[in-house]
Amino acid sequence: MSGIGLVLVDDHAVVRRGVQAYLTAVPGMRVLGEAADGQEAVELLARRAATGEPLPDVVLMDLQMPRVDGVAATAAITRAHPSVRVVVLTSFGEAERVHAALAAGAAGYVLKDADPAEVATAVRAAAAGEVHLDAAVARQLARRMxxxxxxxxxxxxxxxxxxxxxxxxxxxxxxADRLAISERTARTHVSNVLGKLQLASRTQAALLAIKEGLVPPPG
Known part of the structure; x- marks a missing residue:
């Protein structure tokens, strides 16, 4: 099966239905499953892995949920399934939780009140190994970092x-294209940057670059 496979994790069924309805209609995306909390999400991916079903490329993860919250679920999923990218669904005031999720291995985040097109953009960015930052949240997170x-x-x-x-x-x-090097060399450089800066993800690296003034915050 081609395209970006997704799993949606949120304890509000209406949120899952709304996100699923939009993303299912986006060319190149397919929703493989959904979960109502972090524990259910971890178990869902474990079952798919055990039965040989394809794992999702991206998990859209709420943070505040019963039983196992989004931070703990993110840590468990990224540890057990390194190829799976987790994108956090967050409210503006959850910077501390988002910071913890990024430290746990989340690849990025998107605001819950973002328009559907931005959610799709964040999913595509994560699947491609890129970074998608909301400007206001990026500034807030960078200050805390x-x-x-x-x-x-x-x-x-x-x-x-x-x-x-x-x-x-x-x-x-x-x-690689911009620096006229091979993609493998670019990947090695990124890995070295994360290692030297003791960071868990490209998103954390982007936030540090903003904090240190290497690049301006996103527009």
């Missing part, structure tokens, strides 16, 4: 270039 001990001084000039391109939302392929 603790700079790593070594800071940007730990990076080479090329790694700083790579970090800036990651922060602008470019995929490894786009970084």
């Amino acid at each position: 603790a700079a790593p001990r070594a800071g940007l001084s730990a990076l080479t000039d090329r790694e700083r270039e790579v970090l800036a391109l990651v922060a602008r939302g470019h995929s490894n392929r786009e970084i």
Whole structure:
């Protein structure tokens, strides 16, 4: 099956139905399943993996849910299924929870009141290994983010270039094209940047680049 496979996780059925109705109508996207809380989501992916069914490319994850919340579920899913990208569904006031979800391995976030097209954009970005940031939330998260001990001084000039391109939302392929290097080399640079800065995701790297003034916040 082609296209981006999705699992929707939210404890409000009406939210799941609304998101599913829109994304199902978007060319190149298909909803593989849904869950009402984090525990159900973890179990759903475990069943699919055990039976050989395709795993989703992206999980859209609410944060505040009963039993297992979105942060814990994100950590469990990214640990068990590294290929699965988690995009957090958040309200504007949940910056602390979003920060925790990013630290747990979430690939990005989108506001619950975003228009459907932006949700689709965030899903596509995550599936492509890119970063999609809401401007207001990015500024809020960047202010809260603790700079790593070594800071940007730990990076080479090329790694700083790579970090800036990651922060602008470019995929490894786009970084490779811009810097005239192979995609494998670009991927290695991104991995080195995350390692040196002790960050879990490209989204965290983008937020740090904003905090440190390497790139401006998204418009």
